[in-house]
Amino acid sequence: MFKRLKAGLKVALAVLPLALGGTAMAEADGLKVAMVLPGPISDNDWNSVGYNGLQAAAKALGVEVAYSENVSDADAERILRDYASRGYGLIFAHSFSFGDAALNVAEDFPNTTFMAGTAKELAPNLGTYSNPDYQGAYLAGMLGAGASKTKTIGWVGGMPAPNMLANLHAYEAGAKAMVPDSKVLHTFIGSWFDPPKAKEAAIAQVEQGADVLSAQGVGVIDAAIAKNVFALGAMTDQNHLGPKVVLTSVTWDLGPLVTAVAKAVEDKEWKSQNWSYGIAEGSVKLADFHGLDAGVPPDVLKAVQAKFEAIKSGAFTVPLDTSNVE
Incomplete structure (x- = not known):
């Protein structure tokens, strides 16, 4: 009975957002991956794609994940720094405007890997990823x-x-x-x-x-x-x-990219570069026409x-x- 209750508690923790900062974590050993997003994960847009990619990596690799949504530019550095200080080994700054914040934090946490959406400048532990949409x-x-x-x-x-x-x-x-x-x-x-x-x-x-x-x-x-x-x-x-x-x-579909980056970090093969997954990699596609192509x-x-x-x-x-x- 105790084992079943303990297992149920872990499942609940995996899906229940924390009250502070809008984060959610899945229980796992090893690499912990976090993502900081500028808007709501329910937007069916940029933030949904980031969140879905994070969850896909969690499922594929069994890594622990967390996220913070609706983060302003002014708060980005503080939240990135908080994740780094709590031992998250890979942190995605999922906004075009979070690059400077990620660069500042990366300098203070050289053993943490950061990924910033189209960062203006890279560092040994800061890479970038573009959306070739x-x-x-x-x-x-x-x-x-x-x-x-x-x-x-x-x-x-x-x-x-x-x-x-x-x-x-x-x-x-x-x-x-x-x-x-x-x-x-x-x-x-x-x-x-x-x-x-x-x-x-x-x-x-x-x-x-x-x-x-x-x-x-x-x-x-x-x-x-x-x-x-x-x-x-x-x-x-x-x-x-x-x-x-x-x-x-x-x-x-950001899942393949987040998974590949996380796997590279786990295998100590990650490189500071621009990671870009487009049509050739199966990440950028045209959705179904739902019958409207008749017009x-x-x-x-x-x-x-x-x-x-x-x-x-x-x-x-x-x-x-x-x-x-x-």
């Missing part, structure tokens, strides 16, 4: 322009970080490849998570003629529903957020699929452009 953004641009009746499509994102700029430029390139005279509207709302502002920006684009929207932030799909235009989701299959308007989504010309769908296969095989390389835009 710009590869999928190229396909989304092709699809959006090909499905548009107005030849005007929109894109709404958070901050002009390198990854977001790469996504925008690839989206534009894909659109022009499919429809040379198409127009792409873009807006950076100045925040990683501000659904009302994202919705407002997307509605403004629809009022300028956009009838397909790339939802690079929470709130854009709400605008698509309100204006009855197509939306292209990001990070996860977001069709359930707008079953009648979310044509497909560019998904990112897209067949030749457009065929062209998008052919380009996906070309990217996967290496026959075509999506241009990586992180230049600033107005």
Whole structure:
């Protein structure tokens, strides 16, 4: 009876968030992995992808994991430092804006491995990992322009970080490849998570003629529903957020990357570098169309699929452009 109660307690600890800091841990021996996230793990977007990747690594390797969600830039260094001081051997700073905080903490904890999303600068114990969703953004641009009746499509994102700029430029390139005279509207709302502002920006684009929207932030799909235009989701299959308007989504499965990094740390084979898993590695894909592809010309769908296969095989390389835009 005591053994059964003890086992049940461990299960409860694995799924019950701690009251302080929004963390949750799974009981295991060996490497402990933590992730610090800028928004809620329920966003069906960037933070959900991070959380799901962390849980996938826990399942694959049996490592102990913890996370903190809704962490502001101002609090990032304190929380990263807390995890390091508590013996977490691998810590992911899952935000484009946590790089400096991770670098500061890494200097003080040389025996802890840190990973920061697109860090500006690396250290012997600080690596980076990029989200090559710009590869999928190229396909989304092709699809959006090909499905548009107005030849005007929109894109709404958070901050002009390198990854977001790469996504925008690839989206534009894909659109022009499919429809040379198409127009792409873009807006950076100045925040990683501000659904009302994202919705407002997307509605403004629809009022300028956009009838397909790339939802690079929470709130854009709400605008698509309100204006009855197509939306292209990001990070996860977001069709359930707008079953009648979310044509497909560019998904990112972070599980393989987090698992590979954790395994490398365990095996003492980790290297400070940019870890990037895209279409070729099976991490970036287009989600199911859920029947909405009936509203897209067949030749457009065929062209998008052919380009996906070309990217996967290496026959075509999506241009990586992180230049600033107005």
